Amino acid sequence: MAKKQLDVLTALDAAKTQWYHFTAIVIAGMGFFTDAYDLFCITTVTKLLGRIYYADAPNVPGILPMSVASAVTGVALCGTLVGQLFFGWMGDKLGRKKVYGITLMLMFVCSISQGLSFSSSRKGVMATLCFFRFWLGFGIGGDYPLSATIMSEYANKKTRGAFLAAVFAMQGFGILAGGIVSLIVSAAFRKYEADVSHNLAVHESDYVWRIILMFGALPAALTFYWRMKMPETARYTALVAKNASKAAVDMARVMKVDIEDNQSNMQSNEPEFGLFSVRFLRRHGRHLLGTTSTWFLLDIAFYSQNLFQKDMFKAVGWIPKSGEMGAIQEVYTIAWAQVRIAIFSIIPGYWFTVFLIDHIGRFVIQLIGFFFMSAFMLVLAIMYDYWRGHKYGFLVMYAFTFFFANFGPNSTTFIVPAELFPARFRSTCHGISAAMGKAGAIVGAFGAGYLAQDDKHRKTALLILAFTNALGYVFTFLVPETNGRSLEEISGENDDVEDKDRDPTIPYTVSV
Template identity: 70%
Template sequence: MAGDQLQVLHALDLAKTQWYHFTAIVIAGMGFFTDAYDLFCISLVTKLLGRIYYYKGKDNPGTLPPNVAAAVNSVAFVGTLSGQLFFGWLGDKLGRKKVYGMTLMLMVITSIASGLSFSDDPKSVMVTLCFFRFWLGFGIGGDYPLSATIMSEYANKKTRGAFIAAVFAMQGFGILVGGIFAIIVASLFKAKYDVPPYSKDQLGSTPHQADYIWRIILMFGAIPAGVTYYWRMKMPETARYTALVAKNAEQAAKDMARVMQVDIEAEQEKVNDITKKDTNSFGLFSKEFLRRHGLHLLGTTTTWFLLDIAFYSQNLFQKDVFSAIKWLPDAKNMSAIEEVYKIARAQTLIALCSTVPGYWFTVALIDRMGRFAIQLMGFIMMSIFMFALAIPYHHWKQSENKMGFVVMYSLTFFFANFGPNATTFIVPAEIFPARLRSTCHGISAASGKLGAIVGAFGFLYLSQSQTTPAEGYHKGIGVKNALTILAVVNLLGALFTLLVPEAKGKSLEEMSGENDNNDDDDDAIKLEDVSKVAADEPSSI
């Protein structure tokens, strides 16, 4: 065995890809599927909310006031930021498994409650919706550090990056399914209540049945969260938490022996020796942590912050960008249900052609290219395409053919996901000590959500700060400014990537310095029985 490393941890590091790895990916990944659905489905219905509750006549179908739109779009991110900090800390105190269940039940309850925001007063509906979406975000926030930490602590070191990336890739499916489900719901209502061809009186109209559409779309997020709860509770605590934090070597060996279906020795004395080392007992606010991991934490927080400014601005407001370049018709030229359908169709197309493939390129290549190379490449390519959209923006706006703009806009999503959107999630789960891993990941993720809040408010402000042609500018120059700023933000992300260490092919203890005396793996004893699973009996969690 490598130096002083525990047999159970060494076994996990050297284990071949087995059934329990895929089970862990699905269990942790379904949380992220739900997270993405819940966070981004609001962008599908914000225009509908404006038409229902702020209707001003068929010539002005109604839009959410800027302050209300900012609150509706951003309040879940405020909750997510809070949840990431709180549940990240709690995950290191109580264990990954216990806290995992708390976050999931909170998501189920608040998803349903979000769709039950009833009142005759528009202000009351928006306040109630924002209240429940804050707590929905709070639950979602806990899923970030816990999903990443659980998967990193279950994975082997050879393919750990791909496994964590696969969990995060479920975010892409959540975005995709959100669009598809909105298309289905809008199509069903359209067929019954909104049958074309439209008369002039119907254009820009909002049937009262449209009020059900946004509620159904928001409440659907409770289903995948509820289905996943049983499997999460069946999943044992990770061996690294049980052994290195809870200091229970017997339970760690027992849990992993059941998962991997092999005999693993419980080494309580070795656990006591490892956890008593003064060099590894430092806390988050200690000088030793600052010396060892201060720059690492600065790197993970700044890159995630900068990435999310761009990524969430793009996702939340792509409908506004497409409307600005006239790829989507004006609201007054279509009914409310038709508008939901077309927004969902556009966002589904982007997700299918660029967002989802980007995630899986990362899964396929991260353990070959490394985290650093993928993150640096992604930031640079996003910046290039943003400049290509912003500099000739008036050309794209006036052009009859919008597909060139849409293709390049899609490529920014591709390189976000085959780039920093995935790696900023992966790296914090690999480079910090076990007793601080969930906390540091939560801090990094919370920094990202702060960026999402900045992006949501900033893009909304810039895209609506439009001047008129009479003043010598084209209407819509706010979108151009926003795209230019996002390009610069991506360049800064590439710069701060230089602070992030490469974790490819290294054990978690090697990256965190928890096992400084480890020898090279070539000197390790062979654990053939540990690194394979019984052929005739699949393991399960």
């Protein structure tokens, strides 16, 4: 590796924590705030959609049919999966910054458009809503690999874990914001609700879900200017674009570091190898299997819990059943439950990770999270009939599963793929890992979600989720600890120069 490149990387790893690091956290984190708002605010309005458009349903009036409910909640996840693969690959090919703004523009346009899903028939409204939520998810998907890669490449090695965790922790505030906006909007429109029957003021109520969904465009719009002002990451410029001088200039422009520019750019003699080549698989195949499998298993449980928590809360009597309250009142009640879970369980879990990850490491936190998620789910499943008569005990146990998801694998599965892989594959491999996570989320939304809506099968759903968390615990042992080391040391990029004359038939030793 050229000396100039090493100078840039060393300066990045040794840089003191400074104001630009926090600016980068806010810029990247606001993307995740928007992501979480857009993905989870649908939870508060699905019942209202059923009341407005399916009030004449023959079996359960006012409830979205299972196929429609799964499509409305799951189609954004399908778009997210595709976006993670596409933008992850684009981030390595064109650079992180060049495609970073595109994702935000997609999120802005589709957040507005999904609220304008007008049609003369309910099928038309649902189809249009699903169309725009797919492309909304496509933009959200790009935020995962790009934000993670950008933050990891800006951070120093001492506090890199905390910075990445802080970016992802904005997801908790996005979930909280979804509940708060739903509370405010539903409270403003409750005067139009005549009674607890299905004969609500449809015209006024139709504005409620549209305003809630469209609000997601606001944080995206506020972030766009600052995102476009960010320079390309110095690691991408130095290691992938092979322009160490420009990397030094860009870094000096935003951070207080000084690198002497007294030599020409020297090209690295490192041997190039492709994604999924034999050399890549020898070095990183096990790591990629670990990051994809753990994220897949985690999201089956995490998204099932988030998207269908309202059904669990109704089952234990924490919130009334649909027939006992009006449609807009139901939005208010579900939103209020979401706000309390976010404040007392979800957000604390994220910030425990922020404060502890650089002290106890990613590996330990992920094992702790999977273990306790599995344990609490198993206890809830085995004693489900008992907990139904003890709703506050159920809520405490259920809240702990959220806490240990976020003080655990929901944070670490996002962080570790941004650290393990070489710079030229980092965004792509993070996108692949995240896409496998969304595949798990889709399984949760379309599979476990069906079970969670039926009271007879909720115990089975909890048992399945406990088992998937236990599998996540086992697959965690495929993932190495990355704490306290530079990205180049972790990925082995510093060793590439020494490897140029190596016999390719001799296996590489990868420390785990």
